[in-house]
Amino acid sequence: MIHHGGCLCGAVRFACAGEPINVRICHCRNCQRATASPFFARALFSHDALTIDGETARHPSSDALDRMFCPRCGTRLFTWRNTRPVVGVALVCFDDPNAFVPTEHIWVSAKVGWVTLNDGLPQFPENPA
Template identity: 45%
Template structure:
């Protein structure tokens, strides 16, 4: 939001998903987390990022200046996901699936035709 944290990724995302799990809901303060996942070594990150573990093995990152959530990742898997709302051009986000819809907010209607999984998507 404030621009203090920046990242550059030249690679194509491994996946682009909308996660409805409670951990994501709490971390981003919204009904879901729309994010793009990359190999961690493909993401060049600069700025004052604070991190915290939100669940076993999942680290979340936010701007130390304004508090905006910008990333999450699994260090053991070598992946890092950036929030679609933090993109300079958020319209580039092209989700392919909804995951953890078992935790989806009851008022949210998913009628975009994307596949839905009760928990994680198959590998």
């Protein structure tokens, strides 16, 4: 199965082949700051599963991770792992934002206080092994 998506202005389109490795909601401070949101909901795919049409820009937010976005509209699309061949794809950037359902919360030790997690999903203080 192929899942398509893109940025707000349409300059970047992408396709992900197959099913994700996992689907998580990250509450870490880097994700909060990078997305200007209390968390980042993403599906993790292998680098090989993702094809991108259009120009993207990158910002290295750590030694392990680059954040990729559309340079025209600024939509934050991907978190590109440099230490493993995987990429996180923002769930809301898929054409069907309900295509994947998160299965757990990670980095809840950094969760903002006014966010209440009552969805019954497992919660991890950091990144589970």
